[in-house]
Amino acid sequence: MKEYIVDNENNKIRYHDFPGKDTPILFIHGLGCAGSFDYPEVAAQTDLIEHRRILIDLLGSGFSDKPDNYLYSIKEHADYLYKFVQDLKLNKVIIFAHSLGGPIALELADKCRDKVETIILSEANLDKSSEGSYSYEFGTCEEADFVNGVFDEVVxxxxxxxxxxxxxxxxxxxxxxxxxxxxxxxxxxxxWRDILYSLQCKRTVIFGEESLPDDDKTELERQRINIEIVKSAGHSMAWENPKGLAEAIKKGILYAREF
Structure with missing residues:
Protein backbone atom coordinates (compact mmCIF):
# COMPACT_ATOMS: atom_id res chain seq x y z
CA MET A 1 0.00 0.00 0.00
CA LYS A 2 1.16 3.53 -0.84
CA GLU A 3 0.23 6.93 0.52
CA TYR A 4 -0.32 10.37 -0.96
CA ILE A 5 -0.47 13.74 0.84
CA VAL A 6 -3.63 15.59 -0.18
CA ASP A 7 -3.25 18.97 1.53
CA ASN A 8 -1.09 21.34 3.55
CA GLU A 9 -2.22 19.65 6.78
CA ASN A 10 -0.29 16.52 5.77
CA ASN A 11 -3.49 14.45 5.47
CA LYS A 12 -2.93 11.29 3.45
CA ILE A 13 -4.96 8.93 1.36
CA ARG A 14 -3.67 5.37 0.99
CA TYR A 15 -4.01 3.22 -2.08
CA HIS A 16 -2.95 0.07 -3.88
CA ASP A 17 -1.17 0.53 -7.22
CA PHE A 18 -1.00 -2.73 -9.15
CA PRO A 19 1.23 -2.66 -12.27
CA GLY A 20 0.04 -3.11 -15.82
CA LYS A 21 0.92 -1.77 -19.27
CA ASP A 22 -2.61 -0.88 -20.36
CA THR A 23 -4.47 2.33 -19.41
CA PRO A 24 -4.68 2.80 -15.62
CA ILE A 25 -8.07 2.18 -14.00
CA LEU A 26 -8.82 4.39 -10.99
CA PHE A 27 -11.33 2.68 -8.66
CA ILE A 28 -13.49 4.99 -6.51
CA HIS A 29 -15.58 3.30 -3.84
CA GLY A 30 -19.00 4.14 -2.44
CA LEU A 31 -20.43 5.25 0.90
CA GLY A 32 -18.96 3.47 3.91
CA CYS A 33 -16.67 1.37 1.76
CA ALA A 34 -12.96 1.32 0.83
CA GLY A 35 -11.02 0.49 -2.29
CA SER A 36 -8.67 -1.71 -0.26
CA PHE A 37 -11.69 -3.74 0.93
CA ASP A 38 -13.93 -3.77 -2.15
CA TYR A 39 -11.72 -4.16 -5.19
CA PRO A 40 -8.63 -6.41 -4.77
CA GLU A 41 -10.51 -9.48 -6.02
CA VAL A 42 -12.05 -7.50 -8.89
CA ALA A 43 -8.67 -6.06 -9.88
CA ALA A 44 -7.06 -9.53 -9.80
CA GLN A 45 -9.41 -10.96 -12.45
CA THR A 46 -7.93 -11.96 -15.81
CA ASP A 47 -10.03 -9.38 -17.68
CA LEU A 48 -8.26 -6.48 -15.95
CA ILE A 49 -4.82 -7.91 -15.25
CA GLU A 50 -3.11 -6.05 -18.13
CA HIS A 51 -4.24 -2.68 -16.77
CA ARG A 52 -2.52 -0.66 -14.10
CA ARG A 53 -5.12 -0.71 -11.29
CA ILE A 54 -5.25 2.01 -8.64
CA LEU A 55 -7.51 1.25 -5.67
CA ILE A 56 -7.96 4.24 -3.41
CA ASP A 57 -9.39 4.63 0.07
CA LEU A 58 -11.04 8.05 0.09
CA LEU A 59 -10.11 10.39 2.90
CA GLY A 60 -12.20 9.39 5.91
CA SER A 61 -12.44 5.76 4.82
CA GLY A 62 -10.46 2.53 5.06
CA PHE A 63 -6.75 3.05 5.75
CA SER A 64 -6.73 6.74 4.76
CA ASP A 65 -6.54 9.57 7.29
CA LYS A 66 -9.72 10.75 8.98
CA PRO A 67 -9.37 14.41 10.03
CA ASP A 68 -12.43 15.83 11.82
CA ASN A 69 -11.84 19.32 10.40
CA TYR A 70 -12.28 18.25 6.77
CA LEU A 71 -15.40 19.16 4.76
CA TYR A 72 -15.69 15.77 3.01
CA SER A 73 -17.79 17.29 0.23
CA ILE A 74 -18.04 15.68 -3.20
CA LYS A 75 -16.08 18.62 -4.63
CA GLU A 76 -13.32 18.34 -2.03
CA HIS A 77 -12.79 14.65 -2.77
CA ALA A 78 -12.74 15.38 -6.52
CA ASP A 79 -10.24 18.21 -6.02
CA TYR A 80 -7.59 16.12 -4.28
CA LEU A 81 -8.13 13.23 -6.72
CA TYR A 82 -7.53 15.63 -9.60
CA LYS A 83 -4.20 16.60 -8.01
CA PHE A 84 -3.49 12.89 -7.41
CA VAL A 85 -4.07 12.11 -11.12
CA GLN A 86 -1.79 14.99 -12.08
CA ASP A 87 0.99 14.00 -9.68
CA LEU A 88 0.90 10.35 -10.78
CA LYS A 89 1.29 11.66 -14.35
CA LEU A 90 -1.69 9.72 -15.61
CA ASN A 91 -1.95 11.07 -19.14
CA LYS A 92 -4.88 8.73 -19.80
CA VAL A 93 -7.12 7.17 -17.19
CA ILE A 94 -10.19 4.97 -17.00
CA ILE A 95 -12.38 6.01 -14.10
CA PHE A 96 -14.54 3.38 -12.42
CA ALA A 97 -16.83 4.33 -9.54
CA HIS A 98 -19.58 2.74 -7.50
CA SER A 99 -22.65 4.26 -5.84
CA LEU A 100 -21.79 7.54 -4.05
CA GLY A 101 -18.32 7.32 -5.55
CA GLY A 102 -20.07 8.15 -8.83
CA PRO A 103 -20.53 11.87 -8.13
CA ILE A 104 -16.87 12.12 -7.12
CA ALA A 105 -15.86 10.37 -10.34
CA LEU A 106 -18.06 12.63 -12.44
CA GLU A 107 -16.74 15.84 -10.89
CA LEU A 108 -13.21 14.48 -11.33
CA ALA A 109 -13.90 13.60 -14.98
CA ASP A 110 -15.31 17.08 -15.54
CA LYS A 111 -12.00 18.55 -14.30
CA CYS A 112 -9.76 16.38 -16.48
CA ARG A 113 -11.82 15.63 -19.57
CA ASP A 114 -8.79 15.39 -21.83
CA LYS A 115 -7.33 12.57 -19.72
CA VAL A 116 -10.40 10.33 -19.44
CA GLU A 117 -10.43 7.40 -21.86
CA THR A 118 -13.80 6.26 -20.54
CA ILE A 119 -15.90 6.48 -17.38
CA ILE A 120 -17.63 3.39 -16.01
CA LEU A 121 -20.17 3.74 -13.21
CA SER A 122 -21.87 0.97 -11.24
CA GLU A 123 -25.30 1.96 -9.87
CA ALA A 124 -23.99 5.45 -9.18
CA ASN A 125 -25.81 8.46 -7.71
CA LEU A 126 -26.63 10.72 -10.65
CA ASP A 127 -29.16 12.88 -8.82
CA LYS A 128 -29.29 14.23 -5.28
CA SER A 129 -30.11 11.56 -2.71
CA SER A 130 -33.76 10.80 -2.17
CA GLU A 131 -35.76 9.28 0.66
CA GLY A 132 -35.11 5.58 1.18
CA SER A 133 -31.35 5.66 0.59
CA TYR A 134 -28.70 5.45 3.31
CA SER A 135 -27.12 8.71 2.16
CA TYR A 136 -30.47 10.49 2.53
CA GLU A 137 -31.04 8.95 5.98
CA PHE A 138 -27.54 9.94 7.12
CA GLY A 139 -27.49 13.32 5.41
CA THR A 140 -30.78 14.53 6.86
CA CYS A 141 -29.70 13.62 10.39
CA GLU A 142 -28.03 16.26 12.57
CA GLU A 143 -24.28 15.65 12.45
CA ALA A 144 -23.91 15.52 16.25
CA ASP A 145 -26.73 12.97 16.53
CA PHE A 146 -25.27 10.86 13.75
CA VAL A 147 -21.71 10.91 15.13
CA ASN A 148 -22.74 10.31 18.74
CA GLY A 149 -25.25 7.52 18.27
CA VAL A 150 -26.80 6.84 14.88
CA PHE A 151 -23.53 5.74 13.28
CA ASP A 152 -22.93 2.98 15.83
CA GLU A 153 -26.58 1.91 15.58
CA VAL A 154 -26.25 1.51 11.80
CA VAL A 155 -23.02 -0.49 12.13
CA TRP A 192 -24.00 14.82 -11.73
CA ARG A 193 -26.43 13.52 -14.34
CA ASP A 194 -25.83 16.60 -16.49
CA ILE A 195 -22.07 16.12 -16.17
CA LEU A 196 -22.42 12.49 -17.28
CA TYR A 197 -24.49 13.47 -20.30
CA SER A 198 -22.02 16.22 -21.25
CA LEU A 199 -18.88 14.08 -21.23
CA GLN A 200 -17.42 13.49 -24.68
CA CYS A 201 -15.81 10.15 -23.82
CA LYS A 202 -17.71 6.88 -24.13
CA ARG A 203 -19.70 6.12 -21.00
CA THR A 204 -20.88 2.86 -19.43
CA VAL A 205 -23.26 2.27 -16.54
CA ILE A 206 -23.33 -1.13 -14.83
CA PHE A 207 -26.35 -2.60 -13.05
CA GLY A 208 -26.55 -5.70 -10.91
CA GLU A 209 -29.09 -8.13 -12.34
CA GLU A 210 -30.89 -8.26 -9.00
CA SER A 211 -31.27 -4.45 -8.95
CA LEU A 212 -33.43 -4.55 -12.08
CA PRO A 213 -35.88 -3.39 -13.24
CA ASP A 214 -34.66 0.19 -12.90
CA ASP A 215 -36.41 3.03 -14.71
CA ASP A 216 -33.10 4.83 -15.17
CA LYS A 217 -31.77 2.07 -17.44
CA THR A 218 -34.12 3.15 -20.26
CA GLU A 219 -33.24 6.83 -19.81
CA LEU A 220 -29.51 6.12 -19.88
CA GLU A 221 -29.87 4.03 -23.02
CA ARG A 222 -31.80 6.92 -24.60
CA GLN A 223 -28.75 9.10 -23.87
CA ARG A 224 -26.59 6.58 -25.78
CA ILE A 225 -24.85 5.35 -22.67
CA ASN A 226 -23.67 1.76 -22.80
CA ILE A 227 -25.30 -0.57 -20.26
CA GLU A 228 -23.73 -3.70 -18.82
CA ILE A 229 -25.35 -6.19 -16.42
CA VAL A 230 -23.61 -8.22 -13.72
CA LYS A 231 -25.46 -11.49 -13.24
CA SER A 232 -26.20 -12.98 -9.82
CA ALA A 233 -25.52 -9.65 -8.09
CA GLY A 234 -27.28 -6.60 -6.76
CA HIS A 235 -25.90 -3.27 -5.59
CA SER A 236 -22.91 -4.84 -3.80
CA MET A 237 -21.64 -6.47 -6.98
CA ALA A 238 -17.93 -6.22 -6.08
CA TRP A 239 -18.55 -8.65 -3.23
CA GLU A 240 -21.37 -10.69 -4.79
CA ASN A 241 -19.76 -11.38 -8.17
CA PRO A 242 -16.25 -9.89 -8.53
CA LYS A 243 -15.53 -11.86 -11.70
CA GLY A 244 -18.77 -10.65 -13.27
CA LEU A 245 -17.99 -7.04 -12.33
CA ALA A 246 -14.49 -7.29 -13.83
CA GLU A 247 -16.01 -8.67 -17.04
CA ALA A 248 -18.51 -5.79 -17.16
CA ILE A 249 -15.73 -3.23 -16.64
CA LYS A 250 -13.72 -4.84 -19.45
CA LYS A 251 -16.75 -4.72 -21.76
CA GLY A 252 -17.07 -1.01 -20.98
CA ILE A 253 -13.42 -0.48 -21.89
CA LEU A 254 -13.79 -2.43 -25.15
CA TYR A 255 -16.96 -0.49 -25.99
CA ALA A 256 -15.01 2.76 -25.66
CA ARG A 257 -12.29 1.44 -27.97
CA GLU A 258 -14.63 0.31 -30.73
CA PHE A 259 -15.03 3.86 -32.05
Missing part, protein backbone atom coordinates in the same frame (compact mmCIF):
# COMPACT_ATOMS: atom_id res chain seq x y z
CA UNK A 156 -24.59 -2.80 14.72
CA UNK A 157 -27.90 -3.22 12.91
CA UNK A 158 -26.12 -4.33 9.73
CA UNK A 159 -23.66 -6.68 11.43
CA UNK A 160 -25.61 -9.84 10.55
CA UNK A 161 -27.64 -9.28 7.38
CA UNK A 162 -25.12 -6.92 5.75
CA UNK A 163 -21.93 -7.88 7.55
CA UNK A 164 -19.49 -6.93 4.77
CA UNK A 165 -20.75 -3.36 4.64
CA UNK A 166 -20.95 -3.19 8.43
CA UNK A 167 -17.29 -4.23 8.64
CA UNK A 168 -16.00 -1.59 6.24
CA UNK A 169 -18.38 1.10 7.52
CA UNK A 170 -17.15 0.52 11.07
CA UNK A 171 -13.63 1.73 10.23
CA UNK A 172 -14.85 4.89 8.47
CA UNK A 173 -14.98 8.29 10.13
CA UNK A 174 -18.56 8.93 11.28
CA UNK A 175 -17.94 12.63 10.62
CA UNK A 176 -16.86 11.89 7.05
CA UNK A 177 -19.92 9.71 6.44
CA UNK A 178 -22.24 12.41 7.77
CA UNK A 179 -20.70 15.19 5.69
CA UNK A 180 -20.50 13.36 2.37
CA UNK A 181 -24.09 12.23 2.89
CA UNK A 182 -25.17 15.84 3.39
CA UNK A 183 -23.39 16.69 0.13
CA UNK A 184 -25.31 13.86 -1.56
CA UNK A 185 -28.62 15.25 -0.29
CA UNK A 186 -27.71 18.75 -1.51
CA UNK A 187 -26.79 17.46 -4.98
CA UNK A 188 -24.40 18.93 -7.52
CA UNK A 189 -24.45 22.14 -9.55
CA UNK A 190 -24.42 21.26 -12.39
CA UNK A 191 -26.07 17.99 -11.52
Missing amino acids: NSNSIENSMWSATLSVCSSTAISRISKAAVAGGDPS
Whole structure:
Protein backbone atom coordinates (compact mmCIF):
# COMPACT_ATOMS: atom_id res chain seq x y z
CA MET A 1 0.00 0.00 0.00
CA LYS A 2 1.16 3.53 -0.84
CA GLU A 3 0.23 6.93 0.52
CA TYR A 4 -0.32 10.37 -0.96
CA ILE A 5 -0.47 13.74 0.84
CA VAL A 6 -3.63 15.59 -0.18
CA ASP A 7 -3.25 18.97 1.53
CA ASN A 8 -1.09 21.34 3.55
CA GLU A 9 -2.22 19.65 6.78
CA ASN A 10 -0.29 16.52 5.77
CA ASN A 11 -3.49 14.45 5.47
CA LYS A 12 -2.93 11.29 3.45
CA ILE A 13 -4.96 8.93 1.36
CA ARG A 14 -3.67 5.37 0.99
CA TYR A 15 -4.01 3.22 -2.08
CA HIS A 16 -2.95 0.07 -3.88
CA ASP A 17 -1.17 0.53 -7.22
CA PHE A 18 -1.00 -2.73 -9.15
CA PRO A 19 1.23 -2.66 -12.27
CA GLY A 20 0.04 -3.11 -15.82
CA LYS A 21 0.92 -1.77 -19.27
CA ASP A 22 -2.61 -0.88 -20.36
CA THR A 23 -4.47 2.33 -19.41
CA PRO A 24 -4.68 2.80 -15.62
CA ILE A 25 -8.07 2.18 -14.00
CA LEU A 26 -8.82 4.39 -10.99
CA PHE A 27 -11.33 2.68 -8.66
CA ILE A 28 -13.49 4.99 -6.51
CA HIS A 29 -15.58 3.30 -3.84
CA GLY A 30 -19.00 4.14 -2.44
CA LEU A 31 -20.43 5.25 0.90
CA GLY A 32 -18.96 3.47 3.91
CA CYS A 33 -16.67 1.37 1.76
CA ALA A 34 -12.96 1.32 0.83
CA GLY A 35 -11.02 0.49 -2.29
CA SER A 36 -8.67 -1.71 -0.26
CA PHE A 37 -11.69 -3.74 0.93
CA ASP A 38 -13.93 -3.77 -2.15
CA TYR A 39 -11.72 -4.16 -5.19
CA PRO A 40 -8.63 -6.41 -4.77
CA GLU A 41 -10.51 -9.48 -6.02
CA VAL A 42 -12.05 -7.50 -8.89
CA ALA A 43 -8.67 -6.06 -9.88
CA ALA A 44 -7.06 -9.53 -9.80
CA GLN A 45 -9.41 -10.96 -12.45
CA THR A 46 -7.93 -11.96 -15.81
CA ASP A 47 -10.03 -9.38 -17.68
CA LEU A 48 -8.26 -6.48 -15.95
CA ILE A 49 -4.82 -7.91 -15.25
CA GLU A 50 -3.11 -6.05 -18.13
CA HIS A 51 -4.24 -2.68 -16.77
CA ARG A 52 -2.52 -0.66 -14.10
CA ARG A 53 -5.12 -0.71 -11.29
CA ILE A 54 -5.25 2.01 -8.64
CA LEU A 55 -7.51 1.25 -5.67
CA ILE A 56 -7.96 4.24 -3.41
CA ASP A 57 -9.39 4.63 0.07
CA LEU A 58 -11.04 8.05 0.09
CA LEU A 59 -10.11 10.39 2.90
CA GLY A 60 -12.20 9.39 5.91
CA SER A 61 -12.44 5.76 4.82
CA GLY A 62 -10.46 2.53 5.06
CA PHE A 63 -6.75 3.05 5.75
CA SER A 64 -6.73 6.74 4.76
CA ASP A 65 -6.54 9.57 7.29
CA LYS A 66 -9.72 10.75 8.98
CA PRO A 67 -9.37 14.41 10.03
CA ASP A 68 -12.43 15.83 11.82
CA ASN A 69 -11.84 19.32 10.40
CA TYR A 70 -12.28 18.25 6.77
CA LEU A 71 -15.40 19.16 4.76
CA TYR A 72 -15.69 15.77 3.01
CA SER A 73 -17.79 17.29 0.23
CA ILE A 74 -18.04 15.68 -3.20
CA LYS A 75 -16.08 18.62 -4.63
CA GLU A 76 -13.32 18.34 -2.03
CA HIS A 77 -12.79 14.65 -2.77
CA ALA A 78 -12.74 15.38 -6.52
CA ASP A 79 -10.24 18.21 -6.02
CA TYR A 80 -7.59 16.12 -4.28
CA LEU A 81 -8.13 13.23 -6.72
CA TYR A 82 -7.53 15.63 -9.60
CA LYS A 83 -4.20 16.60 -8.01
CA PHE A 84 -3.49 12.89 -7.41
CA VAL A 85 -4.07 12.11 -11.12
CA GLN A 86 -1.79 14.99 -12.08
CA ASP A 87 0.99 14.00 -9.68
CA LEU A 88 0.90 10.35 -10.78
CA LYS A 89 1.29 11.66 -14.35
CA LEU A 90 -1.69 9.72 -15.61
CA ASN A 91 -1.95 11.07 -19.14
CA LYS A 92 -4.88 8.73 -19.80
CA VAL A 93 -7.12 7.17 -17.19
CA ILE A 94 -10.19 4.97 -17.00
CA ILE A 95 -12.38 6.01 -14.10
CA PHE A 96 -14.54 3.38 -12.42
CA ALA A 97 -16.83 4.33 -9.54
CA HIS A 98 -19.58 2.74 -7.50
CA SER A 99 -22.65 4.26 -5.84
CA LEU A 100 -21.79 7.54 -4.05
CA GLY A 101 -18.32 7.32 -5.55
CA GLY A 102 -20.07 8.15 -8.83
CA PRO A 103 -20.53 11.87 -8.13
CA ILE A 104 -16.87 12.12 -7.12
CA ALA A 105 -15.86 10.37 -10.34
CA LEU A 106 -18.06 12.63 -12.44
CA GLU A 107 -16.74 15.84 -10.89
CA LEU A 108 -13.21 14.48 -11.33
CA ALA A 109 -13.90 13.60 -14.98
CA ASP A 110 -15.31 17.08 -15.54
CA LYS A 111 -12.00 18.55 -14.30
CA CYS A 112 -9.76 16.38 -16.48
CA ARG A 113 -11.82 15.63 -19.57
CA ASP A 114 -8.79 15.39 -21.83
CA LYS A 115 -7.33 12.57 -19.72
CA VAL A 116 -10.40 10.33 -19.44
CA GLU A 117 -10.43 7.40 -21.86
CA THR A 118 -13.80 6.26 -20.54
CA ILE A 119 -15.90 6.48 -17.38
CA ILE A 120 -17.63 3.39 -16.01
CA LEU A 121 -20.17 3.74 -13.21
CA SER A 122 -21.87 0.97 -11.24
CA GLU A 123 -25.30 1.96 -9.87
CA ALA A 124 -23.99 5.45 -9.18
CA ASN A 125 -25.81 8.46 -7.71
CA LEU A 126 -26.63 10.72 -10.65
CA ASP A 127 -29.16 12.88 -8.82
CA LYS A 128 -29.29 14.23 -5.28
CA SER A 129 -30.11 11.56 -2.71
CA SER A 130 -33.76 10.80 -2.17
CA GLU A 131 -35.76 9.28 0.66
CA GLY A 132 -35.11 5.58 1.18
CA SER A 133 -31.35 5.66 0.59
CA TYR A 134 -28.70 5.45 3.31
CA SER A 135 -27.12 8.71 2.16
CA TYR A 136 -30.47 10.49 2.53
CA GLU A 137 -31.04 8.95 5.98
CA PHE A 138 -27.54 9.94 7.12
CA GLY A 139 -27.49 13.32 5.41
CA THR A 140 -30.78 14.53 6.86
CA CYS A 141 -29.70 13.62 10.39
CA GLU A 142 -28.03 16.26 12.57
CA GLU A 143 -24.28 15.65 12.45
CA ALA A 144 -23.91 15.52 16.25
CA ASP A 145 -26.73 12.97 16.53
CA PHE A 146 -25.27 10.86 13.75
CA VAL A 147 -21.71 10.91 15.13
CA ASN A 148 -22.74 10.31 18.74
CA GLY A 149 -25.25 7.52 18.27
CA VAL A 150 -26.80 6.84 14.88
CA PHE A 151 -23.53 5.74 13.28
CA ASP A 152 -22.93 2.98 15.83
CA GLU A 153 -26.58 1.91 15.58
CA VAL A 154 -26.25 1.51 11.80
CA VAL A 155 -23.02 -0.49 12.13
CA ASN A 156 -24.59 -2.80 14.72
CA SER A 157 -27.90 -3.22 12.91
CA ASN A 158 -26.12 -4.33 9.73
CA SER A 159 -23.66 -6.68 11.43
CA ILE A 160 -25.61 -9.84 10.55
CA GLU A 161 -27.64 -9.28 7.38
CA ASN A 162 -25.12 -6.92 5.75
CA SER A 163 -21.93 -7.88 7.55
CA MET A 164 -19.49 -6.93 4.77
CA TRP A 165 -20.75 -3.36 4.64
CA SER A 166 -20.95 -3.19 8.43
CA ALA A 167 -17.29 -4.23 8.64
CA THR A 168 -16.00 -1.59 6.24
CA LEU A 169 -18.38 1.10 7.52
CA SER A 170 -17.15 0.52 11.07
CA VAL A 171 -13.63 1.73 10.23
CA CYS A 172 -14.85 4.89 8.47
CA SER A 173 -14.98 8.29 10.13
CA SER A 174 -18.56 8.93 11.28
CA THR A 175 -17.94 12.63 10.62
CA ALA A 176 -16.86 11.89 7.05
CA ILE A 177 -19.92 9.71 6.44
CA SER A 178 -22.24 12.41 7.77
CA ARG A 179 -20.70 15.19 5.69
CA ILE A 180 -20.50 13.36 2.37
CA SER A 181 -24.09 12.23 2.89
CA LYS A 182 -25.17 15.84 3.39
CA ALA A 183 -23.39 16.69 0.13
CA ALA A 184 -25.31 13.86 -1.56
CA VAL A 185 -28.62 15.25 -0.29
CA ALA A 186 -27.71 18.75 -1.51
CA GLY A 187 -26.79 17.46 -4.98
CA GLY A 188 -24.40 18.93 -7.52
CA ASP A 189 -24.45 22.14 -9.55
CA PRO A 190 -24.42 21.26 -12.39
CA SER A 191 -26.07 17.99 -11.52
CA TRP A 192 -24.00 14.82 -11.73
CA ARG A 193 -26.43 13.52 -14.34
CA ASP A 194 -25.83 16.60 -16.49
CA ILE A 195 -22.07 16.12 -16.17
CA LEU A 196 -22.42 12.49 -17.28
CA TYR A 197 -24.49 13.47 -20.30
CA SER A 198 -22.02 16.22 -21.25
CA LEU A 199 -18.88 14.08 -21.23
CA GLN A 200 -17.42 13.49 -24.68
CA CYS A 201 -15.81 10.15 -23.82
CA LYS A 202 -17.71 6.88 -24.13
CA ARG A 203 -19.70 6.12 -21.00
CA THR A 204 -20.88 2.86 -19.43
CA VAL A 205 -23.26 2.27 -16.54
CA ILE A 206 -23.33 -1.13 -14.83
CA PHE A 207 -26.35 -2.60 -13.05
CA GLY A 208 -26.55 -5.70 -10.91
CA GLU A 209 -29.09 -8.13 -12.34
CA GLU A 210 -30.89 -8.26 -9.00
CA SER A 211 -31.27 -4.45 -8.95
CA LEU A 212 -33.43 -4.55 -12.08
CA PRO A 213 -35.88 -3.39 -13.24
CA ASP A 214 -34.66 0.19 -12.90
CA ASP A 215 -36.41 3.03 -14.71
CA ASP A 216 -33.10 4.83 -15.17
CA LYS A 217 -31.77 2.07 -17.44
CA THR A 218 -34.12 3.15 -20.26
CA GLU A 219 -33.24 6.83 -19.81
CA LEU A 220 -29.51 6.12 -19.88
CA GLU A 221 -29.87 4.03 -23.02
CA ARG A 222 -31.80 6.92 -24.60
CA GLN A 223 -28.75 9.10 -23.87
CA ARG A 224 -26.59 6.58 -25.78
CA ILE A 225 -24.85 5.35 -22.67
CA ASN A 226 -23.67 1.76 -22.80
CA ILE A 227 -25.30 -0.57 -20.26
CA GLU A 228 -23.73 -3.70 -18.82
CA ILE A 229 -25.35 -6.19 -16.42
CA VAL A 230 -23.61 -8.22 -13.72
CA LYS A 231 -25.46 -11.49 -13.24
CA SER A 232 -26.20 -12.98 -9.82
CA ALA A 233 -25.52 -9.65 -8.09
CA GLY A 234 -27.28 -6.60 -6.76
CA HIS A 235 -25.90 -3.27 -5.59
CA SER A 236 -22.91 -4.84 -3.80
CA MET A 237 -21.64 -6.47 -6.98
CA ALA A 238 -17.93 -6.22 -6.08
CA TRP A 239 -18.55 -8.65 -3.23
CA GLU A 240 -21.37 -10.69 -4.79
CA ASN A 241 -19.76 -11.38 -8.17
CA PRO A 242 -16.25 -9.89 -8.53
CA LYS A 243 -15.53 -11.86 -11.70
CA GLY A 244 -18.77 -10.65 -13.27
CA LEU A 245 -17.99 -7.04 -12.33
CA ALA A 246 -14.49 -7.29 -13.83
CA GLU A 247 -16.01 -8.67 -17.04
CA ALA A 248 -18.51 -5.79 -17.16
CA ILE A 249 -15.73 -3.23 -16.64
CA LYS A 250 -13.72 -4.84 -19.45
CA LYS A 251 -16.75 -4.72 -21.76
CA GLY A 252 -17.07 -1.01 -20.98
CA ILE A 253 -13.42 -0.48 -21.89
CA LEU A 254 -13.79 -2.43 -25.15
CA TYR A 255 -16.96 -0.49 -25.99
CA ALA A 256 -15.01 2.76 -25.66
CA ARG A 257 -12.29 1.44 -27.97
CA GLU A 258 -14.63 0.31 -30.73
CA PHE A 259 -15.03 3.86 -32.05
